[in-house]
Amino acid sequence: MKEEGGKEFLEERSQAILGGVVGLVLALGAYDLMSISVVKWSQLFMLLGFSFVTLAFILFMWYIGSEALDIVPQDGQLFGLNIVLVVFLAILPFSTRLSLHSDARELGAKFLVLNMGVIFALTAVINFLVLRKPESRLVPKGVYADMQAYMFGLPAGALTAFLFLLAPLDEVGGPFVDLGISQRAFGLFSAWGVFFLVIIVATVFIRRRTPASADGAPETQEIGGVFHSKTRTVNNTLFEAALGLSAFSLTDLPVSTMADLIPPLAHFGFLFLLIIVFWIGFYRVYAAIPVWNEWVDFLTTLVPLLVIFAPPIFRLAVLPNPEARELGSAIFPVFTAVLALANAAVYLYASRLRGRDVTVPLGVVRELRWWTAGSLLLAPLFLASLLIPFDVTALWHIPLRVVAWWISLLFFVVVMRVASRSTSSA
Numbered sequence: 001m002k003e004e005g006g007k008e009f010l011e012e013r014s015q016a017i018l019g020g021v022v023g024l025v026l027a028l029g030a031y032d033l034m035s036i037s038v039v040k041w042s043q044l045f046m047l048l049g050f051s052f053v054t055l056a057f058i059l060f061m062w063y064i065g066s067e068a069l070d071i072v073p074q075d076g077q078l079f080g081l082n083i084v085l086v087v088f089l090a091i092l093p094f095s096t097r098l099s100l101h102s103d104a105r106e107l108g109a110k111f112l113v114l115n116m117g118v119i120f121a122l123t124a125v126i127n128f129l130v131l132r133k134p135e136s137r138l139v140p141k142g143v144y145a146d147m148q149a150y151m152f153g154l155p156a157g158a159l160t161a162f163l164f165l166l167a168p169l170d171e172v173g174g175p176f177v178d179l180g181i182s183q184r185a186f187g188l189f190s191a192w193g194v195f196f197l198v199i200i201v202a203t204v205f206i207r208r209r210t211p212a213s214a215d216g217a218p219e220t221q222e223i224g225g226v227f228h229s230k231t232r233t234v235n236n237t238l239f240e241a242a243l244g245l246s247a248f249s250l251t252d253l254p255v256s257t258m259a260d261l262i263p264p265l266a267h268f269g270f271l272f273l274l275i276i277v278f279w280i281g282f283y284r285v286y287a288a289i290p291v292w293n294e295w296v297d298f299l300t301t302l303v304p305l306l307v308i309f310a311p312p313i314f315r316l317a318v319l320p321n322p323e324a325r326e327l328g329s330a331i332f333p334v335f336t337a338v339l340a341l342a343n344a345a346v347y348l349y350a351s352r353l354r355g356r357d358v359t360v361p362l363g364v365v366r367e368l369r370w371w372t373a374g375s376l377l378l379a380p381l382f383l384a385s386l387l388i389p390f391d392v393t394a395l396w397h398i399p400l401r402v403v404a405w406w407i408s409l410l411f412f413v414v415v416m417r418v419a420s421r422s423t424s425s426a
Contacts, residue, residue, distance in 0.1 A: 021086050021090075022058070022059070022062045022086060022089065022234075022237070023234070023237030023238055023240065023241045024241060025058060025086070025089055025090045025093075026055055026058060026059065026238065026241060026305075026308055027241030027242065027244060027245045027308060028093070029051075029054065029055055029058065029090075029092070029093030030051065030055060030093075030245065030308045030309060030311075030312055031245055031311075031312055032093050032094065032097055035312065035315075036097065036100060036101045037101075037321075037324070038316070038323075038324060038327060039321070039323040039324060039327075040323070040327075041327065044316075044327050044331065046100070046181065047100065048331075049189075050096050050099075050100060050185075050188065051096070051309070052309070053188055053189060053192055054092055054093055054096045054188065055093075055305065055308065056192075056305065057092070057116070057119075057188075057192055058089045058092055058093075059301070059305060061085065061089060061119055061120075061123050062085070062086065062089060063234075063301075064123050064126070064127055064150060064154075065081070065082045065085045065123055065126045065127075066082060066230065067130075067143070067147070067227075068082070068126050068127065068129070068130035069082060070227060070230055071130055071133065071135050071136055071138075071139060072130060072133050072135050072136075075133070077129070078126060078129060078130065081122065081125065081126050081129075082126065084122065085119065085122050085123060085126065088115060088118055088119050088122065089119060091115055092112075092115055092116070092119070095108060095111045095112040095115045095116075096108075096112055096185075096188070098111060098112070099111075099112045099181065099182060099184075099185040100181060100185070105181065105182050105185070106182050106184070108182075108185070109181075109182035109183075109184035109185035109187075110165065110182075110184055112184070112185055112187070112188060113161045113162070113164045113165055113184055113185075113187035113188070113191070114161075114162075114165065116157075116161040116187065116188060116191055117157075117158045117159075117161035117162040117165075117191070118158075120154050120155070120157040120158035120161060120191065120195070121154075121155075121158045123150075123154055124150070124151065124154035124155055124158065127147060127150045127151060127154060128151060130147070131147055131148070131151070140292070140294075141207075142207070142294055143227070143294070145203055145206045145207045146199070146203060148202070148206050149198075149199040149202035149203040149206055150199060152198050152199065152202040153194075153195045153196070153198040153199035153202065154195065156194050156195060156198045157191045157192070157194055157195030157198075158191075160187065160190055160191040160194045160195075161187050161190075161191040163187075164183075164184050164186075164187030164190065164191070165184070167182075167183045167184045167187075168183065227292040227297065231292070231296075231297045231300060231301065232286060234301060234304075235282060235300055235301060235303075235304045236279075238301075238304035238305060238307065238308060239275060239278075239279040239304050239307060241308065242275050242304070242307045242308050242310060242311060243272065243275055243276075245308070245311040245312070246268055246271035246272055246275065246310075246311045247268055263318070263397065263398055266398060267314070267318055267402070270314075270402070270405065270406055270409065271310060271311055271314055273409060273410075273413070274310060274336075274409055275307055275310065277409070277412070277413060277416075278303060278307060278339070278343055279304075279307075281343070281347075281371055281416075282300060282303075282346070284347075284364070284367060284368065284371065285300060285346060285347065285350045285368070287364075288350055288364045288368065289350055289353060293353065295349060296346075296349065296350065296353070299342070299345055299346045299349060300346055302342055303339065303342050303343055303346060306335075306338065306339045306342055307339065309335065310335070310336070310339070313328060313331060313332050313335050314328070314332055315328070316328025316329075316331070316332070317329040317332045317399070317401070317402065318399070318402065322391070325390065325391075325399070326390050326391075329390040329399060329401050329402075330386065330390065332382075332405075333382040333383050333385050333386055333401075333405070334383065336378075336379075336382040336405070337378075337379035337380070337382050337383050338379075340375045340376070340378040340379040340382070341375070341376070341379055343371075343375040344371075344372045344375035344376045344379075347368045347369070347371040347372040347375065348368075348369075348372045350368050351365050351368035351369050351372065367419070367420060370416065370419040370420070371416065374412055374415055374416050374419065377412070377415070378408065378409075378412045381408035381411065381412070382405060382408055384404075384408075385401045385404040385405060385408070386401075388400050388401050388404055
């Protein structure tokens with residue numbers, strides 16, 4: 001009994017320390033990258049591409065590393081290696097920023113691919129060590145197959161990143177050559193792409209050859225419960241970080257009088273409501289599916305990862321710079337539509353999920369379907385705001401598009417509230 005209590009304590013330690021730190025790294029990384037000044041579409045597309053791949057890479061590598069501690073929480077060596085991994089992950093957004101926006105872009109690109117290669121190699125070591133543990137045989141079949149596939153993908157990604165160190169130092173590349181980004185910096189995309197391609201192919205072959213495991217065994221269900229708990233912890237951390245970023249990303253707005261405080265506060269209120277609406281809704285999914293499921297795990301992590309980008313992108317739409325404001329006011333409705341569609345995918349999958357350990361009551365299924373429909377409605381509402389000229393303002397010089405976003409979000413909240421009450425009374 002004492003041993004079980006110690007194991008639970010170590011699991012909680014790993015989730016709290018590493019999960020909290022990585023959430024902070026992602027939030028600061030998003031702000032650090034998205035605070036780069038952009039005045040034209042090519043800069044914005046390049047910035048969004050590098051930012052999303054960087055943050056997705058951080059989250060994925062941390063997930064692989066922390067998965068080892070979920071399986072063997074009492075292993076001090078794995079805990080120490082995960083701490084070192086988080087340190088290198090924290091440096092990655094800075095490396096990306098150097099390669100995009102500095103006077104030493106060539107040096108930044110070299111640092112970027114070197115940092116990425118080390119992260120791949122270190123994660124491969126962590127994954128290799130946990131596969132040697134007998135506890136790894138107790139994980140669900142799909143997870144064990146993925147861990148074996150990582151042993152092919154991680155070295156391939158590391159090798160690809162290190163190979164980009166051979167690219168000429170002063171050679172620029174990419175779809176927007178005029179931006180002067182070093183060819184080496186695109187090792188970020190190449191290494192990430194090679195890693196994904198290899199693990200997809202390896203996973204297909206490994207899962208076919210892996211015999212059916214006893215996923216219903218108590219030990220396997222226990223580890224599945226740890227994975228489920230970690231997913232909720234990570235998602236909560238990402239949403240919390242996005243809320244903090246909502247206030248931090250609006251500090252660049254000029255304030256000289258009391259009246260100047262109204263627009264930033266209104267903007268923060270909008271971001272706060274947007275994030276909270278998506279966040280609270282997830283607890284319906286957690287309640288409906290109280291067990292670990294890899295697709296639910298993936299979808300419910302994708303949405304918070306996208307939410308992290310909401311404050312920095314919204315910041316562009318309200319900056320005094322007219323060029324940045326035009327870009328931000330055009331890209332934010334599209335981004336929110338993508339976010340709403342990803343949110344709809346979560347509820348649609350949850351409403352259709354059937355399995356041995358999952359039985360969703362009919363009333364809950366109706367509510368999940370309502371959230372699916374509401375999210376699908378929210379996407380075109382935000383896209384419709386593109387019909388409003390970006391330079392038209394309302395009271396307190398708040399852009400009329402932002403007012404339209406407020407109306408769309410409030411309409412969504414009211415519709416979901418009415419739907420929730422009608423479902424619960426049915």
